[in-house]
Amino acid sequence: MNRLVIMLVAALGTLVSRGAAADPTLPRVLTEPTAWLPAQGGVVATAGIDRRGDTSATVALGLGIASIELGTDTDVRGCVTCTDDLKGDALYLGRAAFRLGAPQDAWFPGMPAVVLGLRNTFAARGHTFGAARVTDAYLVASRVIGPVRLHLGGAITDGGYQQVSLGPTLRPFAGFEWTPGPYPKTSVIGDVMWLPKLEADKVELEWLAGWGVRYQAVKWGSIELAVRHRQNEGLQESTVLVRVNGVWNPRESAPKKSALAR
Amino acid sequence: MKRINVLVLTTVLVTAAIARAQPPPVQDPPPVGGAGSGGSGSGSAAQIGSDSASTDVPLTMPPDAPPVDPYANQPGVERPKSKVTPHGPINMPEVLTTPTGWLLPAAVIYSRTSIDTGGGVTSDNRVGLGDVAEFGLATTDAVRERDDSADKSVERIQPYVTASFRLGVGEDRLFEGQPGMTLGFRKSFERNHNDFKTRIAELTFVMSKHLGSKAAIHVGGAFWDASLEGQLDAGSDMRRELTFHDGQTRNQVRAFGGIEVRPLPRSQILVDLGWSPEFCYHCTDDADKIKLRPTLSWGVRYAVADFMNLESGVRVPDIGSANLLDAQIFGQVTFTSWALRRAVDSLK
Numbered sequence: 324m325n326r327l328v329i330m331l332v333a334a335l336g337t338l339v340s341r342g343a344a345a346d347p348t349l350p351r352v353l354t355e356p357t358a359w360l361p362a363q364g365g366v367v368a369t370a371g372i373d374r375r376g377d378t379s380a381t382v383a384l385g386l387g388i389a390s391i392e393l394g395t396d397t398d399v400r401g402c403v404t405c406t407d408d409l410k411g412d413a414l415y416l417g418r419a420a421f422r423l424g425a426p427q428d429a430w431f432p433g434m435p436a437v438v439l440g441l442r443n444t445f446a447a448r449g450h451t452f453g454a455a456r457v458t459d460a461y462l463v464a465s466r467v468i469g470p471v472r473l474h475l476g477g478a479i480t481d482g483g484y485q486q487v488s489l490g491p492t493l494r495p496f497a498g499f500e501w502t503p504g505p506y507p508k509t510s511v512i513g514d515v516m517w518l519p520k521l522e523a524d525k526v527e528l529e530w531l532a533g534w535g536v537r538y539q540a541v542k543w544g545s546i547e548l549a550v551r552h553r554q555n556e557g558l559q560e561s562t563v564l565v566r567v568n569g570v571w572n573p574r575e576s577a578p579k580k581s582a583l584a585r
Numbered sequence: 586m587k588r589i590n591v592l593v594l595t596t597v598l599v600t601a602a603i604a605r606a607q608p609p610p611v612q613d614p615p616p617v618g619g620a621g622s623g624g625s626g627s628g629s630a631a632q633i634g635s636d637s638a639s640t641d642v643p644l645t646m647p648p649d650a651p652p653v654d655p656y657a658n659q660p661g662v663e664r665p666k667s668k669v670t671p672h673g674p675i676n677m678p679e680v681l682t683t684p685t686g687w688l689l690p691a692a693v694i695y696s697r698t699s700i701d702t703g704g705g706v707t708s709d710n711r712v713g714l715g716d717v718a719e720f721g722l723a724t725t726d727a728v729r730e731r732d733d734s735a736d737k738s739v740e741r742i743q744p745y746v747t748a749s750f751r752l753g754v755g756e757d758r759l760f761e762g763q764p765g766m767t768l769g770f771r772k773s774f775e776r777n778h779n780d781f782k783t784r785i786a787e788l789t790f791v792m793s794k795h796l797g798s799k800a801a802i803h804v805g806g807a808f809w810d811a812s813l814e815g816q817l818d819a820g821s822d823m824r825r826e827l828t829f830h831d832g833q834t835r836n837q838v839r840a841f842g843g844i845e846v847r848p849l850p851r852s853q854i855l856v857d858l859g860w861s862p863e864f865c866y867h868c869t870d871d872a873d874k875i876k877l878r879p880t881l882s883w884g885v886r887y888a889v890a891d892f893m894n895l896e897s898g899v900r901v902p903d904i905g906s907a908n909l910l911d912a913q914i915f916g917q918v919t920f921t922s923w924a925l926r927r928a929v930d931s932l933k
Contacts, residue, residue: 363852363887387852389885391897391916419702419914421899423854423885441899443912445702454738458909481909486737491909 352498352514353533358436358465361385371566392420401521417446435466457482472500482519489526508539529554680843681882683859686765686793689713692926699917718752727861764794781815853886
């Protein structure tokens with residue numbers, strides 16, 4: 324029995340140490356945030372569209388120990404007659420985020436990457452919920468364990484419009500990315516997170532779960548195909564989305580000195 | 586006998602006058618033997634009372650030395666040029682929203698421009714005065730307004746133009762271990778918004794101290810004042826003016842502070858807690874019409890170059906009410922310039 328435990332610990336340690344070689348960089352699985360930060364001076368861009376034609380785009384800039392993001396998405400929904408309209412209206416919200424964190428093994432061996440982030444709204448248009456605002460303050464931990472990348476965190480979410488608001492509410496979130504050994508360029512991804520849903524006289528939180536596949540087409544870019552389900556929407560209103568990611572790291576892009584010397 | 590005395594006195598005076606009219610020889614006598622530079626103008630070697638043989642200087646020229654014209658024009662002396670290229674990063678006069686105990690170096694120009702997700706745009710421009718003071722003009726979006734106590738949509742009054750003057754002493758200037766200390770005064774111009782006239786003023790004293798090479802702490806206190814003029818009573822057209830100092834003095838005093846940590850050579854983590862005024866035009870009680878609200882900020886300063894910093898972070902204007910919806914994510918760029926300092930130094 325003791326020998327089995329030792330073997331399990333050793334195997335886990337090997338997996339952890341292998342996984343800690345380098346942090347990935349994408350700041351989001353599908354909806355939930357990860358604890359990966361872009362490289363210093365690096366840029367990570369994401370753009371997507373779902374079957375309803377709702378689009379999203381985000382650009383993140385790495386500041387060494389932090390990153391700043393700007394973008395727009397339609398993750399938050401609103402409905403006026405919510406009993407008839409299951410899917411609701413997509414609310415285009417301008418979103419900005421500031422994320423401060425530390426990479427894996429920064430403070431002690433085996434430490435997961437951690438990020439303290441805040442994401443809020445700077446513009447809202449194209450819907451009946453004037454001055455809609457949504458803010459998430461979250462703490463997330465991410466760790467590479469062999470072929471799997473696990474993400475676990477908690478978010479304090481507030482949302483509202485005009486004089487109606489939810490109030491700060493705590494919810495957990497989680498996600499994973501699994502890259503099977505035979506397919507090193509392909510990852511199966513999945514996550515769950517809670518988001519505000521704006522209604523005529525109140526704001527409620529609803530869960531949003533997603534699963535899909537990410538294919539690392541080129542070294543600097545990947546494409547994702549995923550499905551997302553919302554609470555109370557039913558299976559028929561699930562959305563299929565496609566998304567592309569691009570990563571630019573100035574250190575990797577800079578020409579080497581030996582090449583310049585030649 | 587008397588005539589002889591007059592003659593002697595006249596001779597002495599005329600001789601003295603002639604002697605004083607002659608310029609003293611400035612060229613050093615040529616070195617002789619082992620005297621070395623003992624006769625240089627520096628006087629470092631030939632000291633009165635010195636008994637060292639090597640520092641003895643002959644009082645007369647040796648007979649074989651070439652004659653020297655003591656009245657000849659002397660070539661211009663090449664003075665060592667003063668170092669006129671001060672540069673490099675400086676200790677910043679603000680953490681994120683609160684002042685520090687560090688002043689700008691003399692004639693250094695500082696400029697900061699900021700935008701945030703609440704639509705705020707601010708600018709802060711300062712110049713250092715003689716290493717002991719600084720003057721600045723700025724716009725701030727920290728002053729807020731609401732209609733009454735039930736109003737959840739607190740708006741910012743912007744731009745709110747302020748002028749500031751700070752004086753103090755640098756870190757370790759008076760004694761080792763002494764924190765940097767500044768006494769600052771900031772006052773706004775009168776702002777007319779929604780037919781309400783407001784003004785603010787802030788007197789601060791703050792101390793800053795480096796803790797090793799990678800951390801610093803700032804602690805200070807502020808004494809606030811403000812005024813509000815307009816139709817302050819619901820249902821009445823009468824205009825009146827209300828000032829913050831009409832109320833209790835303890836409401837005007839607040840402590841503030843911040844910390845800086847540098848985990849990477851070019852990146853700093855900044856956290857500070859400050860205060861900003863909020864005007865409530867139609868709150869029932871006069872004591873609620875002007876209030877100070879705590880503002881918590883955290884962020885990162887990334888040194889792009891010696892003269893340029895990018896800062897980004899989060900500002901929660903009223904952390905006391907835990908209102909996440911009012912949180913703002915900001916980005917700002919700071920430039921510092923030694924150009925004026927170099928220009929001033931080159932004139933010396």
